[in-house]
Amino acid sequence: MATIKDVAKLAGVSPSTVSRVIAGSNRISLETKNRVQRAMEQLNYVPNAIARSLARSHTHTIGFALSRRADQAFSNPFFSEVMRGMSTVAQARGYNILLSISLNPEDELSKCLQLVRERRVDGLILSTSRVKDPLIAALSEEEAPFVVIGRCMERPVLSVNNDNVKAGYNATVHLLEEGYREIAYLSGASDLVVTIDRMNGYKQALIERGLPLVEERIGVADFSEQDGYEALCQMKERGVSFDAVVASDDLLALGALQFAERYGLRVPEDLGVVGFNDTPLMVYTHPPLTSVRILSYELGVEAMDLLIDALENPDKKRLKKEIVLPSELIVRGSSRRRGKAE
Amino acid sequence: MATIKDVAKLAGVSPSTVSRVIAGSNRISLETKNRVQRAMEQLNYVPNAIARSLARSHTHTIGFALSRRADQAFSNPFFSEVMRGMSTVAQARGYNILLSISLNPEDELSKCLQLVRERRVDGLILSTSRVKDPLIAALSEEEAPFVVIGRCMERPVLSVNNDNVKAGYNATVHLLEEGYREIAYLSGASDLVVTIDRMNGYKQALIERGLPLVEERIGVADFSEQDGYEALCQMKERGVSFDAVVASDDLLALGALQFAERYGLRVPEDLGVVGFNDTPLMVYTHPPLTSVRILSYELGVEAMDLLIDALENPDKKRLKKEIVLPSELIVRGSSRRRGKAE
DNA sequence: CTGTTAGCGCTTTCAC
C-alpha cells in the first residue's frame, strides 16, 4: 500500500505538498497539483484514515448507541429508519457511523464512555432518553459531544425529538371524537421520556374535555405485544372498564388487538385502538391499525446534522439546540367507528 | 486527556513499560505493574485507540455493508437480527462495527473499497451476494478480508449461509403434501443468490414429485409487497393458473395475500402461501403466514466469528470456509388445508 | 508556493 512518501517521491515533491493537495489547499501551483494527482492515481494512493485521524485528532466517525432487550431489539423499524437517515447525512458530510448495540443501560453507558475515551468517535447519537439518564449525565460530565434522539428533562442538551405530547393529545382527541369515553393508556417502560410525554398529551386531552383521569386506566408494559396484552388483561381483571386504548407503541397496540380477540371484543366497535410509530406492516392487522406516524428517517437526518454542526463549529457547540419534528395521526379501521354501530 | 507519557511520568517508568502493562506482558515485575496500574487509574487513563491502530496497523473494527433501496431498507428484521448477532461477538472479541449503508450496488462497491483502502476497517461483512458480484470480485482482488452472508458462486470465499435450496425444497414439498398442485414461485431480484437457491429447491421438489415445471409460474419481483402483488396479478392476467405460491420473502408473501383478497380467493383453501424469513409480525396476518424461519441472529454470529478468526490467524486465512446454517419451516394457517374444504 | 521539522500517542525492536 502506497504512502504519502511514495507519492511525494514519485511526484518529486515533499510529503507536505502532497498533503496540501489532498486537503485541497489553494496555495499550490496548478502544475505541481496535477503532477501530484497523477502520482496518486498511478500509485492507487488512498490516504490512511487512521494516520489522518491521529494527526488531526478527530476521527470523522460518529457512534450510534442502541440499547435494547434482545427480543425486542428491532421489532419495529423505527431505529432502522433512524439509521438510514443518519447514514445519508453522514455519507454526504464525510462521516462514518460506528454501531454500538448494548443489552441494557449499564452496558450502554460503559460502551459509550469507552468509545469516547478511546477517542474512537468524535461524538455520539443516543437513541433513547430516560428520566435522570445516567448516560446523558456521564457524557455531559465528560464533555463529549452528543445529541439525543428524544429529550432530556434535567439539563440542556442537543436533541431531536418528535412532538410526543401533541401526538398523544391528538391520538386521544381523535378517540374522543369517535365517541370513546373510557380511554386507557398503555405505557412503555415508565422511565422513558417518550412514554411520559405521550402520556401527558393523553392526560391533557382528557382534562381539557372534562373527562375524569382514572389512574387505573394507565397500564405499564414493556415494548412488546405480549406485555401489552397482559397489561390490558390485568386491567380488565381488576374490574377497570375501558372502551379504547392509546398505546405508546404499535407493538403494544398489537397486544391490545390480541386482548380484544381473547375477550371477544370487536375492534373498533367495542374497543378503539391507536398505536405509535405507524409500523408499515400494521396495515395488515385486522382491522388495520390507526397509528401516529413518526418521522424516523428525518429524526436520524436531523440528529446527525445537528451533531456534525456542533462538531465543526466549536463556537456554536455551547448552544444546546432542541429540534422538534411533527408527527401525524394516520387513522385506519381500528379506531373509526363514527357512523358504525355504537 | 492523559497520554501514555503522563502515566509513565507519574509511575516513574518509561512509556514502553506502560505499554507493556497495557498489553499484559509477563516480563514485568509485579511491583512496577501495580505502580503503573495505580497511575493509570489515578489519571483516568484510557489508551487512545487511534494511536494504537496506527502503531499496530489494524483497527479492530469490522465494516458491515448493507445495500438496500430506501423504501425496503429494513422492512423485515432480517438485517437487524444479523447485526445483533455480529454485535454480540464483536463486543466479546473486542471489535467494533462500522456501518455502511448504501443505496445501490455501485455505491456499495465504492464505499466498501474506500473503507478498506483507507484502512478504516480490518475486514468487511457483506450482507448479500449476487451472481457475478462485482463487490466480491473487487474485494478479492484487493485481497481484503471479508465474509459474505450468503454464498458466492464464482470463487471460494468465506461465507455463512442458510440452506436455501433445502428450505425452498421443504416449503414446496409441504405445499404438495397439503394437496396443492400448481405451485408458483415468487422470486426476488433475479441476480440474488438467495432467490436462485430457493428457486432451485422449489424446482427440485416439483421434479422429484413428477410435476411439470411451468416457467410461467415463476414471477420475478422486487422485495416488496406491492411488487409481489403485481407479479401475481400479471401471472393471472396472462392466464397462468396456480393454487399456491412459494414467496422468497415474507413481503412478497404479503403481496400474495393481497392478491388473494383482490381476486376473492380464500387462503388457504383456494391459495396456499408460504413465505421466507418468518418475520415476527406475520403472525398477525389473516390467516397467519407459513414461513421459513432463518437463523438471522446466528448468521451474524457466525459471520463475525469467521471473519475475526481469519483476521487473527493469517495462516488459516487461505482456507475459504463455508458455513451453512439450518432453517425451519413454520407451518401456520396460510398453507394448512388438509382436512379443510378442498 | 514549497520544504523542513516536529509532533499526534502508541508499539516494538534492540540493547543493557
Next chain:
DNA sequence: GTGAAAGCGCTAACAG
C-alpha cells in the same frame, strides 16, 4: 525486567 529510539502515515506550524 526496563529504557531508548525509531517508526506507524499524516498534518501543521514555521521558514523561506
